[in-house]
Amino acid sequence: MHYQARFHQLLNYIDSHLDEDLTVEKLSHIACLSKYHFHRQFSSLFGISAFTYIRQARMKRASYQLAFKKEMRIVDIAMANNYESSEAFSRAFSQSIGQNPSQFREQPDWIPWYEKYQRFKKMRVQRMQSCQPLYHVDVVKMSEIKIAALEHLGSFESLGNTIKHFIHWRKDNRLSPKVSRTFNIIYDDPAVTEPDKYRCEICVSIKLDVKPNDQGVFAKIIPAGRCAVIRHIGFEDTINKAITYLYSEWLAENEEELRDYPLFFERISLFPDVAECEVITDIYLPLK
Structure with a gap:
């Protein structure tokens, strides 16, 4: 449970710092783990690599920003999610989501979006189940x-x-x-x-x-x-x-x-x- 709690803390850190450069040195330090074994430990526990998790978390946040934050320019969303340019963000978003950022902003296709993120969702739910909450x-x-x-x-x-x-x-x-x-x-x-x-x-x-x-x-x-x-x-x-x-x-x-x-x-x-x-x-x- 202590081991899983460290990864629980790590994922919370990642989700709160998606606009930063999340290196293996920084992530392994947050989790109090050796950087030489970090990737294998993360993948063994969650079924995906740490960088895949970060990429998917950024794409999910970018999707919400595009759909619900019309005051944010696409270039600002790209920068907020650690992309060096709107072109790089557009390529990555299109490959991940199936629509380019402008198309998704205008008319999001949510059903295939949800299907894509089912594995991501299940992984996070399972992670939370390992840390039993005390409800008040x-x-x-x-x-x-x-x-x-x-x-x-x-x-x-x-x-x-x-x-x-x-x-x-x-x-x-x-x-x-x-x-x-x-x-x-x-x-x-x-x-x-x-x-x-x-x-x-x-x-x-x-x-x-x-x-x-x-x-x-x-x-x-x-x-x-x-x-x-x-x-x-x-x-x-x-x-x-x-x-x-x-x-x-x-x-x-x-x-x-x-x-x-x-x-x-x-x-x-x-x-x-x-x-x-x-x-x-x-x-x-x-x-x-």
């Missing part, structure tokens, strides 16, 4: 929250397109994360729901009414009531483990009953604004 659950009484919401109905893999539309509406209405809270209402589990029937809502807290709009954003209320809440810090890929703990262990141990309202998240910090290992999500389970 609070029971809070929520006040009513007025929100603007955009429904997503379709495969989980195409959620990025709905997020993109919502970001446009949010910017047009000057509701940045600095001035309004971000929520997701989760109606279905993508692991057991048919892809075309998966449903969730992307939401933002509001004070004024929602004006008629082309994006389909509408006003609604998150009702007041008791909730169990877990603060999840880290990769989105591991959030289901915290949810499973709430349903399978915490509810039974505390003899609580569920309220007739779906699970919802509050996004305290978002990727790629922060490194994936630093993303904060509060998970709310409504209680009677």
Whole structure:
């Protein structure tokens, strides 16, 4: 466990320093390992080389920056992900993702993107499972929250397109994360729901009414009531483990009953604004 914890610390370091030159000397020093054996140790534990992990992590962050950070120029995204030029970045991105950066920015093809990153996701989930989290659950009484919401109905893999539309509406209405809270209402589990029937809502807290709009954003209320809440810090890929703990262990141990309202998240910090290992999500389970 101590050995795996060192690699856990190393991957968090990598994900927080993707814009730096990550040499084997630096990485082996962070992990407290010999540089002569580092690559074999990393590959044996994770199934891919350290540099493959770094390349894929940079491409994932660049994908999010292209899709959701329109204020960032492509050349700035290239520099932020340690490429010497936009041309080098474009070649690498096209080979990795299957679209060049301009094409992905204009119309991301998320379904093959998700398929490509399944191995990357599974590797990280397995890594997190080796470090058992200790969940702290609070029971809070929520006040009513007025929100603007955009429904997503379709495969989980195409959620990025709905997020993109919502970001446009949010910017047009000057509701940045600095001035309004971000929520997701989760109606279905993508692991057991048919892809075309998966449903969730992307939401933002509001004070004024929602004006008629082309994006389909509408006003609604998150009702007041008791909730169990877990603060999840880290990769989105591991959030289901915290949810499973709430349903399978915490509810039974505390003899609580569920309220007739779906699970919802509050996004305290978002990727790629922060490194994936630093993303904060509060998970709310409504209680009677």
